[in-house]
């Protein structure tokens with residue numbers, strides 16, 4: 559079942575066409591990473607899908623509920639928007655209680671403590687949100703998104719501006735939520751985070767997806783050559799026979815050879831050939847194309 563489905567979804571701000579006909583299907587239980595340059599439309603897509611802004615054209619469905627009936631699907635959704643929409647005059651505890659009441663959930667003092675612990679936010683209950691640091695605001699925004707254990711979670715740059723220890727804590731939390739079946743739609747500039755956490759990725763460029771799909775499949779599709787570093791004892795008299803025609807040796811020292819090949823199978827072929835030449839191999843390290851390299855292309 560699709561958690562999110564869009565058909566030719568469009569959003570304009572005046573004459574600016576921000577989303578130019580997005581068509582996407584996000585299967586239930588998947589973890590999508592949404593990437594794109596500043597102004598590419600990531601927040602606009604999340605805001606449109608969660609009903610914060612109105613679409614200009616096309617259609618979308620959340621768990622088969624059409625966008626015109628979005629209110630009915632809202633109980634399945636948790637949204638962590640950017641932090642500008644927080645109620646600064648409220649304390650964090652009152653804010654969580656208020657947001658919970660909108661979802662029909664009653665929070666006890668212990669529940670609030672657990673919400674704060676979940677997002678690694680150590681703050682007195684009576685401190686007003688306007689007195690929070692930027693990173694603390696991010697965490698309280700995430701805490702409210704998690705209330706009621708939503709089946710579908712939208713996260714807009716949840717770890718930007720957050721300290722490194724908390725980033726690891728939050729990434730662990732996202733991983734556990736995904737493992738327990740939550741569908742997550744995460745916009746982030748942290749490509750390493752997306753590569754490590756997500757099952758799927760979409761690159762938004764000029765109002766449309768340049769690429770979208772299963773993350774390993776996307777990386778493989780854009781991997782023209784695989785670099786493989788082989789630690790081994792290279793004999794002085796070693797020379798590449800014609801049998802190595804499928805591989806390009808780009809560097810060689812007394813204990814390391816680096817080849818460029820086209821497929822994973824080529825790596826096994828190189829190893830077999832080296833062993834048949836009597837060379838002892840200590841380790842083989844393929845260097846995959848990263849999401850960053852694909853994004854920057």
Ligand SMILES: Nc1ncnc2c1ncn2[C@@H]1O[C@H](COP(=O)(O)OP(=O)(O)OP(=O)(O)O)[C@@H](O)[C@H]1O
Nearest residue numbers: 571572574576594595596597598599600601602603
């Ligand atoms: N309320 C608004 N009114 C007019 N234009 C807007 C509004 N919100 C966003 N835009 C414009 O829409 C475009 C996409 O903005 P959006 O915030 O969705 O990008 P983004 O990919 O989330 O960027 P970033 O990575 O910087 O957060 C930008 O050109 C922005 O100026």
